[in-house]
Amino acid sequence: MSRLGSGMRHGAIVLMLVALASCTAIYRNHGYVPRDEDLEKVVVGESTRDDVAQAVGRPSSTGLLTGAAWYYVGSRFRHFGARAPEEVERQVLAVSFAENGTVENVERFGLEDGQAVVLSRRVTDSNIKGLSFLRQLLGNIGNISAGQILNDN
Known part of the structure; x- marks a missing residue:
């Protein structure tokens, strides 16, 4: 008994x-955000897109209309147990x-500088709220007319 205990x-x-x-x-x-040492190679007013690409690499996203800006985004997430991941740090470098x-300009933004923006919201409303599965299943009994049955044959 001692061994079991x-x-x-x-x-x-x-x-x-x-x-x-x-x-x-x-x-x-x-994501990826260039280091300050690499950014020192970029000179405002002199460096071109090719110079920036060579010094720090191409970005993951660009400006939507004319590509007038390059955005480098890096995030750090904390995963803790069964909880949803939480973003604890974000850096955005805009060239x-x-x-x-x-x-023309090089700016660095942090998580504290931004706000959440919903780009697209796709929610389909259901018209069956409050109906149980059994009620939905039995609710169609009697809705079939004899004309529909005859037309199918």
Whole structure:
């Protein structure tokens, strides 16, 4: 009986250690933002798009209309247990270009500088709210007319 008790005790300790380890936060990085050392190669008013591409690489997104700006976006997410991932850090580097193709401005924004913008919301409203599955299933009994049955044959 002593062996069974100590085995259960060891099992409980192992289970507690596994549970404790699963509650450790895991951080994941997404995207790319150039380092300051690389940005020193970009000179406002002189560097062109090709110079920026060579110094820091091409961005993941550009301005929508004319490509007048390049945006480098990097985010850091914290995954904690069964909770939804939480964005804890975001950096956006915006390199804007003048009409002649030279760098006009370089700006860096953080998570605290932005706000959430909903680009598209696609929700289909259901007209069956409040109806149980059984009521929906039985609700169509009697809705078939004899004319529909004859037309199908």
